[in-house]
Structure formats: structure tokens, C-alpha cells
Amino acid sequence: MKKNKILVADDDMITLTSITSGLSDAGYLVVSAQDGRSAVQLGLREKPDLALLDIRMPGISGIEAARELKAEGGISTLFLSAYSDHDMVESATREGALGYLVKPVNTQQLIPAIEAALKRARDLQQLRQKESDLLGAIHRNREISVAVGIYMQRFDADEQSAFEAIRRYARSRSLKLATLSSQLVNEIDIRDDLFREIYQYDLQHR
Incomplete structure (x- = not known):
């Protein structure tokens, strides 16, 4: 232990x-x-x-x-x-x-207080981790939504078609949807070519 x-x-x-x-x-x-x-x-x-x-x-x-x-x-x-x-x-x-x-x-007084504080510290750490995970999920979902929105605008697609096109391409490259969406949204120098590549891939594999 x-x-x-x-x-x-x-x-x-x-x-x-x-x-x-x-x-x-x-x-x-x-x-x-x-x-x-x-x-x-x-x-x-x-x-x-x-x-x-x-x-x-x-x-x-x-x-x-x-x-x-x-x-x-x-x-x-x-x-x-x-x-x-x-x-x-x-x-x-x-x-x-x-x-x-x-x-x-004395030690007899300290130990119960220390044990209670340690438990509270662990609870707070778990809470902070959950908050961090939630914020991360919100951020990832935001990037997916933005990527879908950009695709819809550029290629005159509806939301479901745009989402499926990006997801299909991500699977073909063994990428997580969130990872590909982050590249599409944040890496300005590659995202134009990548959006076009996704569009062409979708035309060929629908």
C-alpha cells in the first residue's frame, strides 16, 4: 500500500x-x-x-x-x-x-485531521480531473462543429452529409474525428487542401 x-x-x-x-x-x-x-x-x-x-x-x-x-x-x-x-x-x-x-x-490529534484532509484532497483532485475532461470534450466537440460548418459552407452540403464526409475520411486515415477536426480548424496552412481532399474522397466513396 x-x-x-x-x-x-x-x-x-x-x-x-x-x-x-x-x-x-x-x-x-x-x-x-x-x-x-x-x-x-x-x-x-x-x-x-x-x-x-x-x-x-x-x-x-x-x-x-x-x-x-x-x-x-x-x-x-x-x-x-x-x-x-x-x-x-x-x-x-x-x-x-x-x-x-x-x-x-499531538500525533493522536493530527492523524484524524490528516486523514480527513487527504480524503478531501483526493476528492478535489478527482473533481478537477473530471472538470478538465469535460472541458476537453467540449473543446473537441466545438472543433468538430466548426469543421462541419466550414465544410457545409465550402461545398454547399447539409450538416449530416458534411459530418459523414469528415468522419469517413478520418476512418480511412485511422484518425480520430476530433484529431482531424482540430487539423481542419487550427492548422491554417494545410486545411484548404485537406478540405478539398476530404471532398474528393467523399465523392469517390459515398
């Missing part, structure tokens, strides 16, 4: 040592840093499943580090702080924090 990797960042060495030791003993892979900038660099290199960041650190704050980790690496964050501060909680929430714990914390 894959071990989850946790990035822990805290400028207090005693707290950092206690947390990293406890999480390692609990079976997690742990990488650690003592300031925000190092946390970002380490996180982007190690690609942890979750970042556990102290909010107040030298250099850049935990909130700033979380912003960079999320934007550049898609890494989710659970925050630690010695302060139960409403404004801090609001700032952490705006940066997409999956949780907020007030120090001191």
Missing part, C-alpha cells in the same frame, strides 16, 4: 521534530522545512500528498507558501497555528485550506 507523503513546515524546531517523528512512526513519509520559502521549494520538488504548514514562519508566511504550492503544484494544505485567530482562519480558508489546527497538537 502506498504511503502518503506529508510536507511539514514549522519554524519551531521542537514542534517540527515532534510532528515529523510522530507522523513517521505512524507510517507516513515525511519531508520537513523550517521556513515558508524552503517549504515551497521542497514541496514542488517532492510533490507531497498534503502540506502541513505553520501559518507564521520567517521569509514568507504559511498562507503565502500554501498559495504557491497550490498554484504551482496543486498541493493541498492543512494549517497549524499557535493562535486561534478569526482573521487567520478566514485567510486560510480563502487559500483553500483543508483544515486548521491550533498548537500544541
Whole structure:
């Protein structure tokens, strides 16, 4: 079973040592840093499943580090702080924090919060993937529609005939319809000749 990797960042060495030791003993892979900038660099290199960041650190704050980790690496964050501060909680929430714990914390308190955050991070990743797949499908369908429209206009064809002509040609070249449509719509230097080639092929193979 894959071990989850946790990035822990805290400028207090005693707290950092206690947390990293406890999480390692609990079976997690742990990488650690003592300031925000190092946390970002380490996180982007190690690609942890979750970042556990102290909010107040030298250099850049935990909130700033979380912003960079999320934007550049898609890494989710659970925050630690010695302060139960409403404004801090609001700032952490705006940066997409999956949780907020007030120090001191022990391993028994951390593990349930980490497991809940990891599950939420996985759910968010799956949601982002679904959104990406949907946007990709919409884009591909748009290109197919545009290619069909251009064919209709150039060769005075109805929509069904234009679609079948492009699909028939794609099959003859072992191309996906979306791939051929992308070439027809986006590759301006070849699309005129390619449209004519599709038209001639369709005349011969109807």
C-alpha cells in the first residue's frame, strides 16, 4: 500500500521534530522545512500528498507558501497555528485550506485531521480531473462543429452529409474525428487542401 507523503513546515524546531517523528512512526513519509520559502521549494520538488504548514514562519508566511504550492503544484494544505485567530482562519480558508489546527497538537490529534484532509484532497483532485475532461470534450466537440460548418459552407452540403464526409475520411486515415477536426480548424496552412481532399474522397466513396 502506498504511503502518503506529508510536507511539514514549522519554524519551531521542537514542534517540527515532534510532528515529523510522530507522523513517521505512524507510517507516513515525511519531508520537513523550517521556513515558508524552503517549504515551497521542497514541496514542488517532492510533490507531497498534503502540506502541513505553520501559518507564521520567517521569509514568507504559511498562507503565502500554501498559495504557491497550490498554484504551482496543486498541493493541498492543512494549517497549524499557535493562535486561534478569526482573521487567520478566514485567510486560510480563502487559500483553500483543508483544515486548521491550533498548537500544541499531538500525533493522536493530527492523524484524524490528516486523514480527513487527504480524503478531501483526493476528492478535489478527482473533481478537477473530471472538470478538465469535460472541458476537453467540449473543446473537441466545438472543433468538430466548426469543421462541419466550414465544410457545409465550402461545398454547399447539409450538416449530416458534411459530418459523414469528415468522419469517413478520418476512418480511412485511422484518425480520430476530433484529431482531424482540430487539423481542419487550427492548422491554417494545410486545411484548404485537406478540405478539398476530404471532398474528393467523399465523392469517390459515398
